[in-house]
Amino acid sequence: MERAITRDLFSHVSLFSTHLTKVATFAAELDCFLSMALVARQNNYVRPVLTEENLLDIKNGRHVLQEMTVDTFIPNDTKIFHDGRVNIITGPNFSGKSIYIKQVFSYYSLYS
DSSP states (O other): OHHHHHHHHHHHHHTTHHHHHHHHHHHHHHHHHHHHHHHHHHTTOOOOOOOSSSEEEEEEEOOHHHHHHSSOOOOEEEEEEOSSOOOOOOOOTTSSHHHHHHHHHHHHHHHO
């Protein structure tokens, strides 16, 4: 008796599997976007401004993961023109060069 009920229920639900999958996908995407919006609001993140200029201009840039793991994080500005020039980052060991490069790359890869 229980197996028959389970089989009937499964066959009835399977008729709507395509719709249920779409609803589940929509709910997952909505959850993701709401989570990102909440984190953005809590951390004062801003949307990028995209222009026709061949320029990456970051004001008060922050490395999200690094900022969460240290007591203080100093935001920094970056201005890179895509004109063929090479930018060289110098400084002593453990001064933040790698974090800075990863931060700039994360902005670039997210918005290019």
